[in-house]
Amino acid sequence: MFQPSPWRADFPAIDALQRQHQTYLDSAATTQKPQILLDALSHYYGHGAANVHRAQHLPGALATQAFERSREKVAGWLNAVDSQQIVFTHGATSALNLLAYGLEPLFEAGDEIAISALEHHANLLPWQQLAQRRGLKLVVLPLDSRGLIDLNIALQLIGPRTRVLAVSQLSNVLGAWQPLEPLLAHAQAQGALTVVDGAQGVVHGRHDVRQLGCDFYVFSSHKLYGPDGVGVLYGRSEALARLRHWQFGGEMVQIADYHSASFRPAPLGFEAGTPPIASVIGLGASLDYLAGLDAHAVAEHEAGLHRHLLRGLNDREGIRLLGQPQLALASFVVDGVHNADLAHMLTEQGIAVRAGHHCAMPLLKSLGLDGAIRVSLGLYNDSDDLQRFFEALDQALELLR
């Protein structure tokens, strides 16, 4: 049965891609953008760009207002107490790097950082490098057979030496919600700070950072139907206050002398230099768009497509799923077929999916794989997109086997 997407027409690029015979199934990498966002960017650039937080003139005041309104919208989206808990960065990656540098002084040699075995390189390498700089131990929490962090083991590994726990909310490879609640509660009881990589999780459903109880939550705008070049770091006020300043320059400073300076607190103290103003304003527009959707209908739609995807993959012989994906995406390999060859055949047929290690090389290696194909869904996808994918897949497998 045909499952249309009621929101497809809100995303002009989907139509444009279709005219180029491209079926976009790579939304976990980045999403297409709603018209409202294009309008907001065009309005900002068309009505007078200006730098924020520094100019007294009218264009500067308007830009600053719009910029700060986006901060409030992000705070509202995450149910943060205060918009001053929202720091704009250049992406999830830069937010995680900010944390790994900002928290550095809190560590002493021999302290531990706990991450999980499924982390994206963005939530692995900043901590790994911090561990190397400071002589810390990086503890890797293992997964169970469903692709979830193994709680029995994790709760033993997170102990009094653990200073930071940094884990993904939703894996970009395995598509499974991680058991954050018990992990975060346990880590906090041990006195550790908690960091949640929400890059994938934030895209599906609304998440309340107060309810989650994490100290920090990060995500990238471009995966949440927003512009690229912007990321968000949410921090509890007490947690933000523990961060050391990490990048220095304009606007983050209170008083500067040739030989010394004092710095502003969060958020501005962590937004050195001119921020991506248009993109921040655009993110606000995307959040307005998302806030206007029927969240229940979106969740139903995504769940329906995901069931369709899993059914189609399970119906075909020799296809092996990675983990037990619950939503949004599915990664798979085909017995006897190299994923690079399959990727080639799908690309030739205009199917835009991702092949390779998905920026999680250690995870793929631990699964005994050097790559996999990932199909990921956005709210604009419909069942015809999946149908085209399956036809292309069958055609590819026929050629390859």
Add this chain to the structure above:
Amino acid sequence: MSLPMAAQEALNVFEQAAGWEQRARLLMQWGERLAPLSEEEKSESNRVHGCESQVWLVAEQQDGQWRFKGASDARIIRGLLALLLVRIEGLSSAELAQLDLPAWFNQLGLGRQLSPSRSNGLNAVLQRMSQLAAGA
């Protein structure tokens, strides 16, 4: 400069290929022509990095002429390797340096395989080949 015989043969069949399916089939067939590498030749130092699959490239020079061998665990890149090797077989370093390889793949109707976002590794293979040829 006239084409080596096997290269001319490749050009004839690829020029006639209609559609992506036939080109993919041909690529896989040509990949089967690669002379196998020994286990020693599949060494880390012969690995070409930057490919989605494992690719090895071995270069030897005999009497001023280049002899390359290549292998991969994926079939499409094997085909692309085979088409590269038939074009450069027996060339001298000077000839190799002058050769416009992207043009060769364009002639075969495979130019898109060289676009920077393709991670099949053909770009990495070409880079590695010119390094090997320049270093000797």
